[in-house]
Amino acid sequence: MTEGPLEFRRFRRLRRTEGLRRLVRETRLSVEDFIYPLFVVHGRGVRREVASMPGVYQLSVDQLGYEAEELLSLGIGAVLLFGIPARKDELASEAYDPDGIVQRAVRELKRVAPELVVITDVCNCEYTSHGHCGVVQDGQILNDPTLELLARTAVSHAEAGADMVAPSDMMDGRVLAIRHALDRAGFVELPILSYAAKYASAFYGPFREAAESAPAFGDRRSHQMDPGNRREALREIATDIEEGADAIIVKPALAYLDVILAARERFDVPIAAYNVSAEYAMVKAAARNGWIDEQRIVLEILTGIRRAGAHMIITYHAKEAARWLQSGRLTAAAEEVVTR
Template structure:
């Protein structure tokens, strides 16, 4: 074969060893990218594993100190709180009760671990007797009437000490209502992390077991986005930013990486992607059956989310990844807390 015929690009030159591959790697994960979801319940001494989400627990408030200590030791610096109320009603009363489950949890976390970033989910579905995200009348979810409840909830979370609020209800205008309410209550410094592009997804099933939030009738397709729409997601994101959102979430992550990528190209704001319960459960189930290499699959998934443009990843895998890193089973860009 002639020398001219051999003139082609040799990409493999830079793949010959692990350290060489690591040196030129374009996308790096860090534990500091992760936000870990927590499910908080009433009671004492509760640490109840979610059947469809191995390794994920419903925790009572008295267990949060232990949980926060573990998270910070692993280098995980942020949590996203979901509450399961003692009582549900049509107006989601415990969502904005100053002594509600999330409000108690926020106060406890800020007491035991003030450096932990506490983000609160703002929605009504866990708190309503019908399981929907807003006020229901004659089988219809009332958008505008729901905004006041969401605003009251966000303010109550800020009063309890939350560092950030994350409205997930997908009611139109809720970011504007929450921003106004926070500012009027003296919380102009509290940022809003908006679930701006939240799809009506079949991947939420295990979450609804964990949060006890399955709707009593119908579904949520009247307000969550249709999976076929990407341009609409960009309009939703643009609107939430205009209304006062400081950062946005795309949910779910894996089936919507094109949306994450499009949002990163268009908007110069922090973007989070939610690696949701169904995505987590599928990996866990396949790993337990020996069908996949769990560590490699998880790191590949999270790297893909990061590569698409998300700088924050809400994921139930966070603690596993941090432990694997600490034990030297995987390599990533280390979190500052671990490096120090």
């Protein structure tokens, strides 16, 4: 029997083999965690790669069946839809047109893959001629007049067959307005996944190319959150939950892991984190230059987001990560990061 106090703790005992590491792993990454964003355009036979986001495409509605088949074969069970309209105007008319691009896409996806969870982004920026998220008057983004347009859009998505709506505009009161409109239209069971903590971030650049949604003037800092504020994010989340949000999104993910963690500790609702376009593009650029091990980096990033407290991850890496997780071809280094 050893006498005296222990000199140090031997943490490495449980790291000695992959079997032991797997047994005591605290955070596990699964294909079921992923939501894959889709950008849908008018036309036929369109599969146009986004220059700043290698591997991400603008797709026409007739291509969605192939996309859904691939996603389901990989075990990815949910998509987040963004639409690029044929025509833009000051009041985002196609956003709530029953025959708009997202409405068409929803109907097609529910026809070809009814088991796929279809979530629709509810915002105006892709649909307005000025590229802003709300009604603009004298250079100002008006909050309250925008709420009616957002509510109409959400109802039109529900009527098309969406499984969930995700308002991303950051107007005050939008969750309450959408909840009331959905309930009046008979969609009391349709959940709202709110972008409750969406920051005015420089990490959205490539997305604006993909969604063709760059603002024609100014920026979005009057409604999206200031990157320095965390306590405000918790107030935003609490308010959205009070107004009827069933789950919430923190966006972006990597620079805001502390916000995800704080939200997880305070709120007992499902939390999604959006691993946004520039986070994806930076990894792709570094990998193409041979500077990083892409597989290991991606799996470590996604595991870190889960570890911070996200239940779901909206990510452009979803397909590749799913293949790596499912194929069993993980490198020894990647196995140190995650086990399916």
